[in-house]
Amino acid sequence: MLTHREIQHTKWISLGKLLLAYFGVSLFIRLPFFFRDYIDVDESTFILMGQSVVNGHLPFTQLWDLKPPALFYSFAALIAAFGKSFIAIRMAGTILVTLTGFFVYLITEQLSSSKTAFWAGMLCICTSSLFGSLQGVMSEHFCMFAFVPAIYLLGRFPEKGALVFLSGILLGYSVMCKMNMAYPTLLIGLLYWAVIPHFSWQKAMVQTLLLGLGVLISISVTVLPYWFSGKWDLWLRSVVFAPMAYDPHATWMHKLLPLILGFISLSLAYFFINKHRSWVVEHKAYYILLMASYVGVFFSFIDLGKVNGHYLLQLYPMLITLLCAGLSVSFRAKPAMYTVFWILLILAPMESYIEYGVLINRASKGKSLYNEEGFTIPAYFSAKHIHPKKIWFLRYHIAYWLMDAIPPTKLVTHPSNLYREELYPIIGLKSHTTQEEIDRIVNRLKPDYVVGDSYLDSTGNSGAAYLAKLILKNYLRVQVIGNAGIYKRIVKRL
Structure with missing residues (x-):
């Protein structure tokens, strides 16, 4: 015993x-x-x-x-x-x-x-x-x-x-x-x-x-x-x-x-x-x-x-x-x-099987296993020897981490916070509305580059549409990488 x-x-x-x-x-x-x-x-x-x-x-x-x-x-x-x-x-x-x-x-x-x-x-x-x-x-x-x-x-x-x-x-x-x-x-x-x-x-x-x-x-x-x-x-x-x-x-x-x-x-x-x-x-x-x-x-x-x-x-x-x-x-x-x-346990992880297929395909072509725009956008700037002092990611903002950069304001650390006006006074912003904060970032802080969707929809009256209008007015799209568009600020000569 x-x-x-x-x-x-x-x-x-x-x-x-x-x-x-x-x-x-x-x-x-x-x-x-x-x-x-x-x-x-x-x-x-x-x-x-x-x-x-x-x-x-x-x-x-x-x-x-x-x-x-x-x-x-x-x-x-x-x-x-x-x-x-x-x-x-x-x-x-x-x-x-x-x-x-x-x-x-x-x-x-x-x-x-x-x-x-x-x-x-x-x-x-x-x-x-x-x-x-x-x-x-x-x-x-x-x-x-x-x-x-x-x-x-x-x-x-x-x-x-x-x-x-x-x-x-x-x-x-x-x-x-x-x-x-x-x-x-x-x-x-x-x-x-x-x-x-x-x-x-x-x-x-x-x-x-x-x-x-x-x-x-x-x-x-x-x-x-x-x-x-x-x-x-x-x-x-x-x-x-x-x-x-x-x-x-x-x-x-x-x-x-x-x-x-x-x-x-x-x-x-x-x-x-x-x-x-x-x-x-x-x-x-x-x-x-x-x-x-x-x-x-x-x-x-x-x-x-x-x-x-x-x-x-x-x-x-x-x-x-x-x-x-x-x-x-x-x-x-x-x-x-x-x-x-x-x-059921074997069949459940279908998303994993699909992702394994993506990795195998990339490996067979000699590509890095690291994939998607968060990696390719920093690689683009590095290859062009561009080191923007100020950059704003509307999407793919993990790229800040890889580029040793930070968001233009602490509000947009999480991109969607830009549209949460109820948080503005808590964070301590002087802006009262989304449009005011967008104006402050685009027209006063003036990021050198903005990264967002390859196509920006400026129609409608939403905050996102207003942001798209300002970007299209002040920036020129210089590169499309995957689903991302890289927009460079237009230097206006006097």
Whole structure:
């Protein structure tokens, strides 16, 4: 008979093999996108913000974006360690996804069988890496990398103060990567006393205070640099007030979708609780934590009034865990079903297969694996020995990073912020409208080059049309590279 130590050793070996398998799947899905310049505009912006931190600037001082500072410090750490490496950043994303899936496995294993937990973790990895912009490294990847382990620790070791405190630090980090995670974090804090088994109210209070202290420490670490440099108000405006002022200009469908999904989810949860009340009571701790997280994230979506595809990364771990555990209680899977799962797993990463084809084609022609305009535009300027002092990217703005350049104003670090007038007073701009800010950049700051679409549509009354008119008036298109147009400022002689 195996001793307890031998059993634990065997379990650790099994978990190591599982982690390696998860990493292999995650890497296979995400690897062909390591060489893309641009996967999502947000990822490119985070990289620029991280580089600004590496260069010695606090977030929001030189450049600006609508995210909390821990996210930018995380990107800065990667850049400081590995330099300007797309591979390092995308590999970090692979590791984040792998670890999130692994902790989904650990949580689901507490609620169900190891086989069910395996597929829960695998499903989490796939949903965090497939479709749209998820092959990039998003803020949601960082925040869930911290949030899911915190849920595991709180449910598994509620009596251990040190781990509860660590969970608080992880939850605080999650909030400082994505502000809407404050909703589930607050809900967990309010309900955590119900998770702790067989404790007096005094002990429950101590554990809850430890959890809250950990959260506050994580947040305070991001505040202190601003406090000591006399820029506390900048942190407050950028981290707290900016998300409150942000208007996503959502359509009625975008606003209605969170309500519909929330109603369906809570209805299913209600019927499941009624049918499997004893199971829910037995696993009360995790059920409370997962439902509090799920409801908190959903409420944040409703408050925002919009759900983008990558926002759902904040729901997938909880949804997948609850769904897989619930189905395993309600149904007994037949062997044929697992065969279907394997087939679906093989077929799911079609985007990856297509991207592998692109890389193989480029390699066969002797071309660099790095592709798209974010690489070819800097290469054009380098080949022409042109080193513009001032350049403005309306698109493909990851090229700032490769050209050691910065945007003309911190507002346009993320190109779409130009059209978010509600953010202007928070950033501290004197301009009140998009047209005023466009005039300031084009007519006063006068970038030497502007890079945008190869065709600029100047019809209509939108801010984009007004910008196109000014560019066509003051700039001459000198080169088309892929879908990008490079426009050089016209020197007007007196």
